[in-house]
Amino acid sequence: MLVAARELLASEGPGAVTHQRVSQEAGVGRATVYRHWPRSEQLLLDVMEGADLPLFKDPETPVRPWLHRQLRQLADELMPPEVAGLSLAMMQSALWDAEMARRRDESTRTIKERIHAAVRSAVAGQELETDAGPADLVSMLVGPIVYRTAMQRDVVPDGLIDRLLDGIGTWHR
Structure with missing residues (x-):
């Protein structure tokens, strides 16, 4: 099975x-x-x-378009009602089920580490100036996408992804 x-x-x-x-x-x-x-x-x-979680793996330069594609893929994968519902059910289960909480924490830790690595790469390459820490970066980039798809049951337009990316710091193109 x-x-x-x-x-x-x-x-x-x-x-x-x-x-x-x-x-x-x-x-x-x-x-x-x-x-x-x-x-x-x-x-x-x-x-x-x-x-292995495929999202946010192996960042490419320039980082901004790569990060935009990764966020777009996340939004598209969360959009079907069954996936959105399952995501919310998993979050809820993690509140009282220790095993579910462990798995949630493992996934969120992986996403946080990968996004932070991509942002560090953008900063090192002078593509981005930011003072946002790893937890804030994930909250600012992924949080609104989860909210829009799972809670509002609405599409994530590319313009919103651009605004999320703009919100984490100053990009130098």
Whole structure:
């Protein structure tokens, strides 16, 4: 089942990893998938466990257009209702489930480290001047995208991504 779910994740993204689709791809009954993963967020987290998060990996220069593409991809991946709903469910579960909190913390730490590395590269290359720390950078760049897609159920226009990037410091083009 996990192999089938990982293939769905790789080929179609997180929205495809549902109990129904995993049961179809694995050739098992849906009840079998539910027995192992009663909640959708548990299924997706187990599928993602050990898989390398592709976003914000290996920054390229110039950093700003690369970061814009990464934020665009994040926004597009969070847009389907099932992914937005699952993201919110995972955040909620992490409030009382220690394992979910550990996994959330691991993911957010990875994103924070990668964004901070990209920004350090932009600063070192004199492409960007900023005094924002790692936690603020993630909050300023990723937070509004999660809010727009998951909470408002609305598209993230490229203009908003540009404004988010402008908000983290002074870019020298």
